[in-house]
Amino acid sequence: MAETVIAAHDVGLTYQTDDGPVFALTNISLDVAEGEFVSLIGPSGCGKTTLLRAIADLEKTTQGSLHVNGMTAQEARLARAYGYVFQAPALFAWRNVERNVALPLEIMGVEDAGGRVARNLELVNLKGFEKKFPWQLSGGMQQRVSIARALAFDPKLLLMDEPFGALDEIVRDKLNQQLLDLWARTKKTIVFVTHSIPEAVFLSSKIVVMSPRPGRIIDVIDVGLPKDRKLDIRETPEFLKIAHRVREGLKAGHSYED
Amino acid sequence: MRIERALPILTVTLLLFVIWYLACIPMNAVLTTPKIQAAGGGLFNTLALSWNEGRPVLPSPHQVLREVWNTTALVAPWSIKSLLWHLWVTLSSTLVGFVIGGFLGVVLAIGIVHVGSLDKSLMPWIIASQTIPILAIAPMLIVVLGKTGLPAIITKASISAYLCFFPVTIGMVKGLRSPDVIALDLMRTYHASAWQTLLKLRLPASVPFLFASLKVSVAIALTGAIVAELPTGAVAGIGARLLNGSYYGNTLQIWAALFVAAFAVATLVWALGLFERISLARMGEKP
Numbered sequence: 116m117a118e119t120v121i122a123a124h125d126v127g128l129t130y131q132t133d134d135g136p137v138f139a140l141t142n143i144s145l146d147v148a149e150g151e152f153v154s155l156i157g158p159s160g161c162g163k164t165t166l167l168r169a170i171a172d173l174e175k176t177t178q179g180s181l182h183v184n185g186m187t188a189q190e191a192r193l194a195r196a197y198g199y200v201f202q203a204p205a206l207f208a209w210r211n212v213e214r215n216v217a218l219p220l221e222i223m224g225v226e227d228a229g230g231r232v233a234r235n236l237e238l239v240n241l242k243g244f245e246k247k248f249p250w251q252l253s254g255g256m257q258q259r260v261s262i263a264r265a266l267a268f269d270p271k272l273l274l275m276d277e278p279f280g281a282l283d284e285i286v287r288d289k290l291n292q293q294l295l296d297l298w299a300r301t302k303k304t305i306v307f308v309t310h311s312i313p314e315a316v317f318l319s320s321k322i323v324v325m326s327p328r329p330g331r332i333i334d335v336i337d338v339g340l341p342k343d344r345k346l347d348i349r350e351t352p353e354f355l356k357i358a359h360r361v362r363e364g365l366k367a368g369h370s371y372e373d
Numbered sequence: 374m375r376i377e378r379a380l381p382i383l384t385v386t387l388l389l390f391v392i393w394y395l396a397c398i399p400m401n402a403v404l405t406t407p408k409i410q411a412a413g414g415g416l417f418n419t420l421a422l423s424w425n426e427g428r429p430v431l432p433s434p435h436q437v438l439r440e441v442w443n444t445t446a447l448v449a450p451w452s453i454k455s456l457l458w459h460l461w462v463t464l465s466s467t468l469v470g471f472v473i474g475g476f477l478g479v480v481l482a483i484g485i486v487h488v489g490s491l492d493k494s495l496m497p498w499i500i501a502s503q504t505i506p507i508l509a510i511a512p513m514l515i516v517v518l519g520k521t522g523l524p525a526i527i528t529k530a531s532i533s534a535y536l537c538f539f540p541v542t543i544g545m546v547k548g549l550r551s552p553d554v555i556a557l558d559l560m561r562t563y564h565a566s567a568w569q570t571l572l573k574l575r576l577p578a579s580v581p582f583l584f585a586s587l588k589v590s591v592a593i594a595l596t597g598a599i600v601a602e603l604p605t606g607a608v609a610g611i612g613a614r615l616l617n618g619s620y621y622g623n624t625l626q627i628w629a630a631l632f633v634a635a636f637a638v639a640t641l642v643w644a645l646g647l648f649e650r651i652s653l654a655r656m657g658e659k660p
Contacts, residue, residue, distance in 0.1 A: 171562060173558055192562065192564060193564050194564075199558075199559070199562040201555050201558070201559065202555075205553075207556070207573075207574070207577065208656075208658070209577045209657055209658075210657070218563075218573065222563045222564075222565045222569050222573070248657035249657075250657075
């Protein structure tokens with residue numbers, strides 16, 4: 116039995132605004148086991164990014180309990196339990212690729228920084244680009260650097276917030292394939308926010324469908340597809356069946372609106 | 374420099390010189406009119422006498438340049454007659470004040486960005502400090518500091534520092550706050566300390582802001598040093614030359630001193646610009 120990495124029980128997050136409270140998250144209960152690839156999918160405003168940020172202790176929950184590696188979210192952040200990949204690469208313009216990846220290692224005082232940087236750049240296929248500055252790289256390459264940076268200190272958990280959202284579809288397909296390979300090689304636990312159905316089905320072992328106002332979980336789907344996937348799996352009936360179920364879930368969440 | 378880039382500035386320079394030469398004629402008329410009449414009038418006499426008056430109200434450009442040449446190139450640099458020596462006296466206190474003020478400005482900005490109560494309590498005072506005319510506060514500061522037994526150069530430099538910390542504080546507060554939320558969130562995910570965030574994110578991000586502020590600061594630092602020389606009755610420095618020139622109605626001496634001071638500031642600003650380009654290039658900025 117794999118260990119539970121993330122345990123959310125009845126989590127709620129409410130913002131107080133001048134127009135009254137906003138229920139960003141309500142009744143979120145979710146377990147993520149070690150080695151899983153969990154996608155959070157839903158339309159804008161459904162709280163998927165907020166949930167990821169709550170797991171990362173970048174937002175404070177107002178209700179329920181949220182544990183990461185058996186610790187509270189805050190303890191987990193202080194213990195540097197996860198690597199976080201943002202929507203934008205957020206590379207430091209004054210650091211070259213190598214030194215951007217080394218940033219968390221410098222802050223944490225990790226030994227063998229050089230070796231770790233080299234290994235992780237190889238993992239994201241960026242060997243040979245060590246001395247380049249961010250402006251010299253394409254958007255896809257920049258996001259790969261940010262993935263290498265998140266992995267540099269070898270966290271067991273990787274939190275990714277629409278990392279490929281700003282990239283075109285061809286680059287995105289390629290990076291999805293690379294991300295799957297990376298997941299297979301590193302055996303990380305990954306929580307991945309997206310609003311693309313094919314991306315979620317292709318990558319995940321589990322899909323969490325969310326819906327807005329209030330932000331909540333509509334459906335949790337176990338993806339039975341084999342771990343070793345290639346892009347053409349997207350044409351198979353099994354894949355389409357799961358994609359259909361995700362789409363139905365998203366529709367259900369919207370049915371009483373508009 | 375390519376001719377397309379040089380042409381606009383050359384045109385403006387030429388225009389200024391034309392205006393200056395033309396202005397010399399009416400400005401010096403009080404002194405020159407009898408001489409022109411005695412010489413028999415005419416355009417040639419008017420121009421020649423207006424532009425070469427011995428004690429002019431407004432000296433002509435070539436007279437000023439000749440005065441600069443006479444007091445820099447033709448006298449020993451360490452002589453009290455040398456404008457270079459006077460420039461050095463003023464410039465040394467300018468640079469000391471610039472360094473103190475720049476350092477103070479950065480320290481204040483770091484405090485303001487990190488401590489919310491400092492932002493609220495210090496910022497109004499910092500702004501108020503610059504609303505007081507420097508001419509009013511300089512004599513008081515110099516008298517008060519003079520009594521503390523500090524070296525004279527520090528006393529003088531304090532006026533420069535007083536003027537030049539302000540742009541640095543304002544610029545650096547903006548610069549230290551320039552990293553976007555995502556970069557600050559990233560540092561939080563690493564559980565980076567405030568000190569680490571300052572060193573690895575805020576300070577590097579603020580470098581372009583720092584240089585912009587320093588260029589403003591160095592120019593007003595020189596003004597501060599000159600002003601500081603006025604109330605003390607100093608015998609050395611650009612300010613002393615200005616004061617001396619105005620006592621004796623020696624406009625040539627005043628203009629020459631102003632020219633040399635302006636040239637020195639332009640050189641300092643240019644040097645900072647060069648240092649900025651080198652620094653930013655080393656920081657991997659897109660050329």
